Amino acid sequence: MSYRTPVAEISFALRHVAGLDAAIAAGAHGDLTMEDADAILQEAGRVADAVIAPLNSVGDRKGASLAGGAVTTSPGWREAYRTWIEGGWNGLSAEADYGGQGLPLLLNAACSEMWNAGSISFALCPLLTAGGIEALSKHGSRELKERYLAKLVSGEWTxxxxxxxxxxxxxxxxxxxxxxxxxxxxxxxxxxxxxxxxxxxxxxxxxxxxxxxxxxxxxxxxxxxxxxxxxxxxxxxxxxxxxxxxxxxxxxxxxxxxxxxxxxxxxxxxxxxxxxxxRGLACMFTMMNSARLNVGLQGVGVAERSYQQALAYARDRRQGKAAGSTDPVSPIVAHADVQRMLLTMKAYTAAARGICYLTAEALDAARGPEGKAGLDRASLLTPVAKAFSTDIANEVTSLGVQVHGGMGFVEETGAAQHMRDARILAIYEGTNGIQAIDLVARKLPLNGGATVRAQLAAMRRVAEAVQKDATPAFGHLGPRLRAGIESLDRATSFLLKALASNRPEEAQAGATPYLRLFGLAQGATCLARAALASNAALKAGETDPAHGARIALARFFAENLLPAASGLEQSVVDGGGFTQDGMLALAG
Amino acid sequence: MSYRTPVAEISFALRHVAGLDAAIAAGAHGDLTMEDADAILQEAGRVADAVIAPLNSVGDRKGASLAGGAVTTSPGWREAYRTWIEGGWNGLSAEADYGGQGLPLLLNAACSEMWNAGSISFALCPLLTAGGIEALSKHGSRELKERYLAKLVSGEWTxxxxxxxxxxxxxxxxxxxxxxxxxxxxxxxxxxxxxxxxxxxxxxxxxxxxxxxxxxxxxxxxxxxxxxxxxxxxxxxxxxxxxxxxxxxxxxxxxxxxxxxxxxxxxxxxxxxxxxxxRGLACMFTMMNSARLNVGLQGVGVAERSYQQALAYARDRRQGKAAGSTDPVSPIVAHADVQRMLLTMKAYTAAARGICYLTAEALDAARGPEGKAGLDRASLLTPVAKAFSTDIANEVTSLGVQVHGGMGFVEETGAAQHMRDARILAIYEGTNGIQAIDLVARKLPLNGGATVRAQLAAMRRVAEAVQKDATPAFGHLGPRLRAGIESLDRATSFLLKALASNRPEEAQAGATPYLRLFGLAQGATCLARAALASNAALKAGETDPAHGARIALARFFAENLLPAASGLEQSVVDGGGFTQDGMLALAG
Missing domain, CATH: 2.40.110.20 (Butyryl-CoA Dehydrogenase, subunit A; domain 2)
Incomplete structure (x- = not known):
């Protein structure tokens, strides 16, 4: 089946989850209008669908090969790369000095997700180039910049x-x-x-x-x-x-x-x-932080693609009679358990998208009047964007295989490729375990904990708005979101205290469940923001069915995925006993 | 690295989790002694390690091939199969009438786990034969039995x-x-x-x-x-x-x-x-129930193998200084987050092993004086054994890749093969979604709910014994186990009520989280039984460090994995709203 970039959904998330509308209205992006932004997204979606997405399968079957020291990429890749850089996509958010278009990082993040949904393998090449541009811009000598930046920004060189x-x-x-x-x-x-x-x-x-x-x-x-x-x-x-x-x-x-x-x-x-x-490591970290957000977006892209493929299959494949159906043989999408899988895929993908966009938005804010506070927020969110998005990419692409049943295990279907491709994301650019330790040991203590506290306060404001709204279609969204944020709050306090009391192994023991908890609470908040915006649009008389879908999705996330928060909190707060006897348990 | 069957651990689980000791003492297995059983396990472990385990990698690289209608298996497989059937392993628990050894199904289950840890692909062949033997024994005519059973029991025919x-x-x-x-x-x-x-x-x-x-x-x-x-x-x-x-x-x-x-x-x-x-479907279900337990054991086997490989790598690979270590570069097993991954792998594997063995024990009991009650218990546990064990096999083998870092993504390491191999287990012999629906819709109502109630009561007795024991090394094991069982109890009542009120879609919507909840509570109970037995042994003066390891592992499971129970309960009890608006959310 053919992949279609969800341009409208991406645009909605940019505006209502990551506040692009508001930033543009506040003049943060010069003379850029939301219409300009949407036109760019439309065209990027077209390129991702028509130029990049078709590369994915051939790249898997006929991978890059080495002969005589030269590497040949898969058939068609060279030409597609040429087309892509000629479209000016490589320098979308690079500074204008060296030929970039100086557009918001947030917009570039959305496009990066699209390239990666098209093909992770293909999009990796410009992902690395982007890191190089950033390191060279910030730390390179004038001579090196003059010699290399323009060619890197255009994508002629990688x-x-x-x-x-x-x-x-x-x-x-x-x-x-x-x-x-x-x-x-x-x-x-x-x-x-x-x-x-x-x-x-x-x-x-x-x-x-x-x-x-x-x-x-x-x-x-x-x-x-x-x-x-x-x-x-x-x-x-x-x-x-x-x-x-x-x-x-x-x-x-x-x-x-x-x-x-x-x-x-x-x-x-x-x-x-x-x-x-x-001082090379500091320079390299400049690259790696940008790369980490982009790896998170790789997770979002491959998850979206896997979801679309599974949904199309589930609408087509007919097996069994669904409960309450009059049809003797239903499309499997009508079965509750298959719906649960598909909704889980869609909800995790949307949550990870929201977290990645929030991170990009913070980076844009850091360039403006918010300055260091924006940068700190981005620093806090980056490990979550990287690790949560790629953890869920593993889960979503595995569910994508599961929805296909036996067909998912057969390589021709393509579902298994997404799972195989996604598996590197939790490993490279710092394993997800390292992201979790970075979050706990370096990011929570930022500004004495004020950065994470501010983020929690922002989440709470969304939860309060949901509870105030009290639309029946929200179901348990309000109380569940509140409970998830409170779990995150208590786990945060516990870890900050452990760090302050010089018990680093206790903090590290809880790092991975803490990052997951953070991702769930932040992700649910993102979906709730979208649901609130959609509910307002419905009240204003809009009739787009996507609004109802966003509300139902936020509700599903809050009622079925976010409840894991309490168990994760428990694991953070009193699960760390294994650091005393863990080696013993492994010795047995 | 070379795989070693954990014979001592398997024997301990047979005796203290699945009660083989007690069954033998009660005369349920004729003149079989525990010494006989251990000798069989030892020899099976030797065969799995020496004959089967080496087949696994070559089977992956040089898979079975088809030419002119004939299928050639991987190099060495034919010879290994010959060696294996000559050892009499194929007919271990088959009835003596046709050349079987008539040993307990529980013992055969343990051996089946071993063959599968050696190679899932290889062990699949006798797995199917076993189903055939069962269907033919129960439903075949005398003539067909005479013609085919002896050859199938010996393994000469498959x-x-x-x-x-x-x-x-x-x-x-x-x-x-x-x-x-x-x-x-x-x-x-x-x-x-x-x-x-x-x-x-x-x-x-x-x-x-x-x-x-x-x-x-x-x-x-x-x-x-x-x-x-x-x-x-x-x-x-x-x-x-x-x-x-x-x-x-x-x-x-x-x-x-x-x-x-x-x-x-x-x-x-x-x-x-x-x-x-x-009436073919009824006959086929005879095969499938036996096959489902065996697929669960495939999950246990591949999880064990993945765990051993990851542990060996983590002991060998040195990166970073672990918190509290004096070593400037520690083996990664010393890092808390890596310990969490390895303990998660080990604990899930041991829990799934326990559930599978309990299921086999119930099948043995059904052959004896317990009769139908044993069969009903096996029926209840079979979908959990199949789906929980194979779900965790996906998770454990993925963690096995993660522990290896970048090396895990490179095929030469072998960690990725376990993940690829394991991925079919949640799909075949009835997808895990179908197992969950089977559990909820067909197994919970058995005997008006009395079968599941009896199982809950058995779990509670273990939790009470843990709380009574009150050994400090148990940590929060007692209260967490109790809480997990109560979550399962409430979710069970909710589903039984939904079924009785003719709301099948509500029951189906919660089936997958319910099965996971069942697996967690039952799995924790299994680990707690092992911990109780080990604690008693320590009190009696035994010094085997495996006893302390079992206690630590049960504690880890209860404090870090079982806490997911409350969120799963919430998802079962009030997460089903998506059956009203799920299609809407997917439409967006």
Whole structure:
């Protein structure tokens, strides 16, 4: 079946969940109008449906291949990439100085979701480029910016992140790649990297590798790591001393080449320092934070696609007589249990979308008068956007297989591909366990807890509006939302106290259920905001059935998914006993 | 890393969770002693580790293949199957009349788990044969039994279940395969079947197909379906008119050939009726109930294997400094969040094992003085054993990937194979949604609710024993277990009332969260029984560290996984509103 970008739903979420309407009205985005924004979304949806979505299956069946050091992408991918960059999509929210369109990050986030629904593997390439643009913009020298930014913004050249080495994955302090000053302002880089996404490919004329390496005599650990720009093609047009030494054979995202990279086999790859010596990790985190939100959006995109496919199948496939039906054989969508699966898929997807958009909105706000408060809010939400969206992507795509029954297990159907592709999202750009620890150990303490408290207060205002509205169609939405937020509040207080009392292992033990709890409460709040807006529209006489659907979806989430909050709170607050005896239990 | 069957843990669960000790002491199993049982378990574990486990990876990489109508299994599989049947394992619990060893089903269940931990794909073949033996024993004519049972019990011949057709999956009333009496007591079968596991292969000399088909003028729907025995090789040694017309390209279990079967292309395959005309579905359900428990055990097996692999990796891989550690770089097993993942894997696996063993124990009891009460208990537990065990198999094997980080996404590691293989388990032999509806709509009403009430009472007795014991190491085990059981009790009452009030859609809407709730409460009870037995052993002076591990594991489950019970109860009791507006929410 053919995928259709849910443009109207995305536009509604931008306006009523992430407040794009209000921001535009407040003049936060210059002369951009909501009509402009909708026109961009329409066109992006068309490109995602017509140009990118058809690449997904061929990318799985005929993945990227390596021969003689050159990587060939899947049939049609090179041409599609050309079409896509010619549309100007790569630089949508990049600054105008280097050819970007300077549009809100929020709008770019919505488009990023669309590219990823089309094909995670394809969209990964510009995802990495975006991180490179950001790191170079913030930390690069004027000379490097002049040389590279315009080509990266246009997408003619692409960027990579070279972090991981076999012994150094989540723990970058263990890096061994070396860099030495050449005396002419450049450096010579020697080392091996693994898991380098689009480390080599045929879609662009040059690839700009951002490489973490250690200078001689640098301090041990993460404070001795520097970041270098190491281009595949040197400014004089010659090849740099680096090559792709292998491709991984992976569970999914076969279209995206995952490369082992060898730097300096011939003596040393030529690189330029980005930022200061030994401060490379800070520069890299600039890339990673943007990348983390984008990985969350990958989760939303693949979940949406999996949902659409499952819904279409469930409307078509007829088995059994549904309770209360007069039809002797019903489409399976009429069975309550199948509805539960589909609603779970749709509700989680919409919740994750809302959280990701809120994060992008906070980043936009940070560029405006809100400044640091916006940035702190984005910092708080980023691990939730990344981990919750990708956890639910695993669940949603697995449900997508389940709705198909036996057909889901057969590869031809395509349902299984979404599940295989999605499986990397909870792992890369910082595993979801690391996101949870980041949330608890670094983000909750921001401003002495004031950032998270403000977020809780914002959630409460939505819950109060729901309870005040008291529309019967809301069902238990009001009280359930309230209860979920209170669970999150108590769990937050517990963790802040554990941190303040220097009991880090207790905080870390509860990190993963806490992040899930945060995602559920924040996600339910997003759906409730959409439901409130839809209810207001219905009261104002609008007749679009999507309004009723949003109210029913928010109710479903609150009554069927959010109730997990109380158990998660319990797990955070008094489930941490295993840090005393966990090793014992595993020893048995 | 090499897999090791957890023989001691399995033996402990048989004795203290499923009461094998007590049953033996009561004389329920003739002259079988616990020493005999342990010797069998030891030898089965050795065979699983040495003969079957090494087949798993080659089965994935070089799956079964079809050429000229013949299916060749993976390298080494034919020989391993030969070794395995020569050990007498196929007929372990079959009746002695036809060469079986007549051992308890409970013991066979434990062995079945072992074969499946070795390789789901390999163990599927005898799993189907076991169903065939059961259907033939219960419903076959004397002549058919004489001709086929001994060969099936020995494993020289294998059996299949031919149910599914393209238009008839979960809904067998839509079957179109036809059968016509030939006038000589045999029938001619014509039709196409899909998803036939081991429908053709090279491991046995003959394949006994049990085929559902419709007689001319049979009533419409499921009351017009008959069951036929259709052998690949006819009694006179000639080939029957049936062939494998294709193999599916699947997400997992590549070693198991999933066949499309064509019966009667040459005019009609020769078949013999099993049971009465038009009563085929009842006969087939005999096979399916046994198969459902075995599929649950497949989930336990693959979960155990995934857990062992993840634990070994987590002990080996060093990244980051764990909180409270003096080591600058810790094995990742020392990090609280990784411990949470591993404990979740281990605890779910042990809980599912307990539920499956309880189900097998009930089947054994049904053969003895308990009779119908045992059978009803088994009927109640079977859908939970099947669906809970396979749901957690999906979760555990996905966590197994996650513990490996990026390495988990790379196929060479093997972690991803377990996840791919496990994914079929929640689908075949009745999807888990159908198991949930079976549990709610057919099993709860058994004996007017008395069967489920008795099961709840048995759970409560365990909770009371835990609270009475009051060992500090139990932590919150007592109150959490009690709360989980009370949640299950209230959800049960709600559903029984909905059924009695003729509101089937309300009951069906809550079926899936109800089954999960049942699995959590029953699983926690199983772990608590083990913890009580271990605690008694410690008090008696035993020093095996496995005792402390069992107590810690039960506590972890009760404090971190069982708390989901309250949210599930809420979802069952007032989450069903979506049956009124679910279609609306999906329409948006």
């Amino acid at each position: 960027a990579t992140m070279n972090l991981t080495e076999p012994q150094a994955g989540s723990d970058l302090s263990l890096l061994r790649s070396r860099a030495e000053p050449a005396g002419d302002g450049t450096y010579r880089i020697v080392g091996s990297k693994i898991y380098i996404t689009y480390g080599e490919h045929d879609m662009a004329d040059n690839i700009v590798h951002l490489v973490l390496a250690r200078l001689k005599d640098a301090p041990a650990g993460t404070r001795g790591i520097s970041l270098f720009l190491v281009p595949k093609i040197l400014p004089d047009g010659s090849r740099n001393d680096l090559r792709c030494s292998g491709l991984e054979h992976k569970l999914g995202i076969h279209g995206s080449p995952t490369c082992s990279m060898a730097f300096g086999d011939g003596g040393g790859a030529i690189g330029w320092l980005i930022g200061e010596e030994n | 059996a299949t279940m031919n149910l599914t057709e393209p238009q008839a999956g979960s809904d067998l009333s839509l079957l179109r395969s036809r059968a016509e009496p030939a006038g000589d007591g045999t029938y001619r079968i014509v039709g196409s079947k899909i998803y036939i596991t081991y429908g053709e292969h090279d491991m046995a000399d003959n394949i006994v197909h049990l085929v559902l088909a419709r007689l001319k003028d049979a009533p419409a729907g499921t009351r017009g379906i008959s069951l036929f025995l259709v052998p690949k090789i006819l009694p006179d040694g000639s080939r029957n008119d049936l062939r494998c017309s294709g193999l599916e390209h699947k997400l997992g279990i590549h070693g198991s050939p999933t066949c499309s079967m064509a019966f009667g292309d040459g005019g009609g395959a020769i078949g013999w009726l099993i049971g009465e005309e038009n």
